[in-house]
Amino acid sequence: MLVFSSAQLVNLSTNLLMAAGATREEAEIVSRYLVNANLAGVDSHGILRLTEYVDGIRRGFIKPGGKFAVLNETNSTALVDGHWGFGQVICRRAMQLAIRKAERNGVSAVGIVNCNHIGRLSEYSTMALEHGMVCFIAVNADPGVAPYGGKRAILSTSPMSYAIPAGEEGPIVVDFATSAVAEGKVRAALSKGQRIPEGWIVNSAGRSSTDPAELYEPPLPPKQIKLSGALLPAGGHKGYSLALVVEALAGALTGNGCDGEVKSGFANGVFIFVVKIENFTPLDSFKSHIDRMIRAVKSSPRAEGFTEILIPGEPERREETKRSKAGIPIPESSWESILNTCKEYGLDGISLVKP
Amino acid sequence: MLVFSSAQLVNLSTNLLMAAGATREEAEIVSRYLVNANLAGVDSHGILRLTEYVDGIRRGFIKPGGKFAVLNETNSTALVDGHWGFGQVICRRAMQLAIRKAERNGVSAVGIVNCNHIGRLSEYSTMALEHGMVCFIAVNADPGVAPYGGKRAILSTSPMSYAIPAGEEGPIVVDFATSAVAEGKVRAALSKGQRIPEGWIVNSAGRSSTDPAELYEPPLPPKQIKLSGALLPAGGHKGYSLALVVEALAGALTGNGCDGEVKSGFANGVFIFVVKIENFTPLDSFKSHIDRMIRAVKSSPRAEGFTEILIPGEPERREETKRSKAGIPIPESSWESILNTCKEYGLDGISLVKP
Numbered sequence: 001m002l003v004f005s006s007a008q009l010v011n012l013s014t015n016l017l018m019a020a021g022a023t024r025e026e027a028e029i030v031s032r033y034l035v036n037a038n039l040a041g042v043d044s045h046g047i048l049r050l051t052e053y054v055d056g057i058r059r060g061f062i063k064p065g066g067k068f069a070v071l072n073e074t075n076s077t078a079l080v081d082g083h084w085g086f087g088q089v090i091c092r093r094a095m096q097l098a099i100r101k102a103e104r105n106g107v108s109a110v111g112i113v114n115c116n117h118i119g120r121l122s123e124y125s126t127m128a129l130e131h132g133m134v135c136f137i138a139v140n141a142d143p144g145v146a147p148y149g150g151k152r153a154i155l156s157t158s159p160m161s162y163a164i165p166a167g168e169e170g171p172i173v174v175d176f177a178t179s180a181v182a183e184g185k186v187r188a189a190l191s192k193g194q195r196i197p198e199g200w201i202v203n204s205a206g207r208s209s210t211d212p213a214e215l216y217e218p219p220l221p222p223k224q225i226k227l228s229g230a231l232l233p234a235g236g237h238k239g240y241s242l243a244l245v246v247e248a249l250a251g252a253l254t255g256n257g258c259d260g261e262v263k264s265g266f267a268n269g270v271f272i273f274v275v276k277i278e279n280f281t282p283l284d285s286f287k288s289h290i291d292r293m294i295r296a297v298k299s300s301p302r303a304e305g306f307t308e309i310l311i312p313g314e315p316e317r318r319e320e321t322k323r324s325k326a327g328i329p330i331p332e333s334s335w336e337s338i339l340n341t342c343k344e345y346g347l348d349g350i351s352l353v354k355p
Numbered sequence: 356m357l358v359f360s361s362a363q364l365v366n367l368s369t370n371l372l373m374a375a376g377a378t379r380e381e382a383e384i385v386s387r388y389l390v391n392a393n394l395a396g397v398d399s400h401g402i403l404r405l406t407e408y409v410d411g412i413r414r415g416f417i418k419p420g421g422k423f424a425v426l427n428e429t430n431s432t433a434l435v436d437g438h439w440g441f442g443q444v445i446c447r448r449a450m451q452l453a454i455r456k457a458e459r460n461g462v463s464a465v466g467i468v469n470c471n472h473i474g475r476l477s478e479y480s481t482m483a484l485e486h487g488m489v490c491f492i493a494v495n496a497d498p499g500v501a502p503y504g505g506k507r508a509i510l511s512t513s514p515m516s517y518a519i520p521a522g523e524e525g526p527i528v529v530d531f532a533t534s535a536v537a538e539g540k541v542r543a544a545l546s547k548g549q550r551i552p553e554g555w556i557v558n559s560a561g562r563s564s565t566d567p568a569e570l571y572e573p574p575l576p577p578k579q580i581k582l583s584g585a586l587l588p589a590g591g592h593k594g595y596s597l598a599l600v601v602e603a604l605a606g607a608l609t610g611n612g613c614d615g616e617v618k619s620g621f622a623n624g625v626f627i628f629v630v631k632i633e634n635f636t637p638l639d640s641f642k643s644h645i646d647r648m649i650r651a652v653k654s655s656p657r658a659e660g661f662t663e664i665l666i667p668g669e670p671e672r673r674e675e676t677k678r679s680k681a682g683i684p685i686p687e688s689s690w691e692s693i694l695n696t697c698k699e700y701g702l703d704g705i706s707l708v709k710p
Contacts, residue, residue, distance in 0.1 A: 076460050079636070107464040109462040134608070146658065149663065149665070150652065150664050154648075154652055164599070164603045174600060202658050206656065206657060234593050240667075241667045244527055244648070244667065245517045248645060249630075252641050253489070253630075253641060254635065275608075275628075277608060279434075280432065280608045281607075285610070286607050289603075290613075293509075293602060297502045300501075300502065300506075300507045302505060309504040312595075
């Protein structure tokens with residue numbers, strides 16, 4: 001395991017993305033967001049995506065310089081066409097648009113189509129916090145999850161994030177997949193030769209399985225990632241219901257598709273909803289309600305086996321504090337593949353992370 | 356078990372509520388919604404609530420004729436003060452307001468405060484379907500659910516409903532509590548002397564329990580309903596996270612409170628969000644996406660132990676078709692208590708259900 005500072009990784013990533021064709025602005029935004037995910041401990045959405053994005057540019061899925069265009073617009077709604085630019089760049093601008101609209105109209109809804117992987121959702125939902133707004137964002141993508149009672153992957157992991165401002169306490173930042181688990185965790189267990197818990201996946205025979213290999217068609221990852229089984233929805237019919245809602249809002253409403261027809265693993269349909277708190281109740285009053293709720297929850301007696309009650313967003317903030325000081329650990333294999341990709345573009349990766 | 360038609364029950368309920376002080380309009384709306392819940396098979400939100408509502412009027416929680424007043428308003432938002440009128444009457448008008456605002460502005464958000472129990476959420480969310488809108492509605496109430504890792508009831512069961520229009524297929528109608536189960540189901544198991552599944556409740560010692568009695572302080576229900584343990588959130592941290600979001604939107608944003616301070620079991624804070632589909636994509640295109648998704652899901656191969664894959668809302672629609680013909684079953688004990696309440700108001704319940 002190697003350890004780098006966030007500045008080192010941002011520098012490396014920015015240079016590599018620019019070499020692969022991104023503008024400086026694009027490269028800086030994408031790199032910052034990837035490294036932010038690492039800082040928060042969400043390594044699945046971190047710098048390991050870099051080689052995937054470079055590959056996406058090469059294969060024509062990601063089009064650097066992709067224009068941000070508004071297709072339909074009212075005072076409080078917009079549908080954005082990302083023209084297959086970097087998801088992070090498009091989604092950041094769409095969030096800014098949603099915030100401007102909510103500032104003027106109290107509430108807004110913005111959809112995005114023709115957009116690549118936007119990464120960690122809470123990067124966007126938390127943008128609304130300083131404006132005194134509550135934000136909901138949801139994403140659909142290619143299928144990986146079986147419907148409740150099914151065994152074929154038809155729904156996407158349909159993640160969603162909510163950000164809710166607090167006063168003196170930290171904000172509530174929810175960010176989860178509506179599937180029992182992200183596919184990356186099954187792949188991680190496979191690579192370590194571990195079993196997975198009951199309830200994560202169903203195999204091609206329609207049986208719940210604790211063998212991570214049963215999710216995939218041979219040749220197994222990392223050779224290829226093709227599902228033969230499916231991930232299961234979180235909490236049975238409740239996660240399944242939420243996945244259908246996300247598919248409808250982020251897939252059908254935007255035109256990204258929601259019927260197992262989303263073609264590329266890079267394509268994200270996005271739905272954003274923002275509400276300005278002051279239009280309902282004074283912001284201070286809202287924040288003190290949230291502070292009191294957080295304190296009531298955190299100081300309440302614990303169930304057997306728990307040493308602490310955490311608020312959504314708290315574990316990530318702690319990890320951020322830790323990694324900001326101690327650095328970001330990167331597995332040797334990821335590092336190797338980043339260095340190789342650098343080499344293909346005539347870059348010396350090692351010199352790009354010189355302190 | 357007695358069996359009545361919906362017309363019989365609506366007539367009985369309307370007369371009883373009017374005798375207890377409701378206007379005819381209020382009595383008709385509340386009675387229709389209660390019986391609709393019975394028709395859909397959701398008996399916990401059906402006619403058995405009638406004696407509870409009459410009791411609420413007597414104790415001054417429910418104020419018949421409670422004025423519907425808009426406290427804050429923009430083109431696309433409103434905060435409604437229900438003045439403690441019937442929740443059903445207030446929420447119906449608030450939904451109509453939300454639909455009008457979304458019709459003009461593409462999206463709307465409406466909150467309600469000082470509002471009594473509104474009943475089954477999908478009654479309201481489905482109002483938006485015929486207008487070509489997607490609706491989200493969520494409610495907070497008095498505490499019953501422990502935070503993830505906790506053992507004290509601090510959060511409400513925080514139910515939410517989504518309604519999504521389809522084309523030739525039936526609409527997707529999601530309606531669930533973010534707790535593992537509704538308190539009514541634990542009470543039902545207690546009254547039948549049954550155990551409950553692991554994961555529903557935590558007892559006062561903070562241990563998961565399969566004994567429904569361990570949720571309550573003695574004297575046990577129906578003598579009183581006071582919790583010593585707590586319901587558990589659905590799917591661990593995911594249901595817990597959603598409950599915090601519902602508390603924030605329906606409790607903090609409206610002013611109903613969200614920190615275990617909601618005083619009366621009747622008080623519901625309500626948050627409604629409506630988005631008009633045509634502002635994003637042609638309605639027909641949206642509906643055919645949803646139709647294709649529904650068909651893909653329903654025709655997909657089934658997991659072991661399942662004979663069918665259902666869409667949220669489908670089981671309720673089937674029950675409705677069945678009970679519309681066969682009638683609504685009412686347990687003897689509920690019937691007795693309704694007849695007794697009728698008697699207190701000089702009404703002959705039996706004659707009110709004469710065919």
